[in-house]
Amino acid sequence: MKNFYELKVAGLTRKLPLIKLNDxxxxxxxxxxxDAELTHCAAEQLAKKIDFDFDYLVTMESKGIPLAQELCHFLQKPRYVVLRKSIxxxxxxxxxxxVSAITTSTPQELVLDGSDAQLLKGKKVVIIDDVISSGGSVAAAEKLLHKAEANVVARVAILAExxxxxxxxxxxxEELPLF
Structure with a gap:
């Protein structure tokens, strides 16, 4: 078995190391x-899939941050919101x-600043992530945004695992297989 997976996404190729999480x-x-090149190219492609009306992009700390930044550029949005991992x-x-995620061994926390909660109240938001796997992070983000009375209109990622x-x-x- 190879020790990497060759991923082709947004016109680029990357060799991803295979990591054994358990047996x-x-x-x-x-x-x-x-990976600024991949972030830029993926955001350009994802922006084409966000062809509907919304108010804000929301992402989770930390891998989604550069993606949200680039997407704002392509979608001509002046601001995005980051759900933090701690208060x-x-x-x-x-x-x-x-929140629990496939790549974290212990439960974590997602936190929305109260001022951002006020900003998002009643607004249409798109949740952005790099990879959606078990869906735990996105589901937690959606629950948190629901608490803030935001309306999640889409969930978008570079990869679905x-x-x-x-x-x-x-x-x-693109799809990302599990091994």
Whole structure:
């Protein structure tokens, strides 16, 4: 067996290292952070799939941040919102929810600053992520945004991993298999 998976996405090719998470599951490790070329090209392609009206992009810390930044450029949106992994001292009346994801061994927290919650209240938002796999992060983000009274109109990612590729409620560029 090869020790990498060759991914073709947005006109680019990347060799992703295979990482064994446990005896039954190996993943191809897709790390968007630092890959400016891939972030730019993927955002350009994803922007074409967001051909509907919305107010804000929302992403989760941290891998979705550069993608949201680039998508704002292509979609001509001046601002996006980041759901943080912990409460920060600067936050006013933050709201939070716990989340579990395939690549994290312990539960984490998603936090929305109260001022961002006010900004999103009653608005149409698109959740952005690099990879949707089990869907835990996106589901938690959606619950948190529901608490803020935002209306999630779409869920968008570069890759849909494993069974996520069969979902009809997400938009993505390519499938990423599980091994």
């Amino acid at each position: 039954d599951l190996t993943i191809a490790s897709f790390v968007l952070l630092g 920060k001292d600067y936050m006013k009346e933050p709201i939070s929810i716990s 494993g069974q996520a590729a069969k979902r009809t409620d997400i938009k993505f560029l």
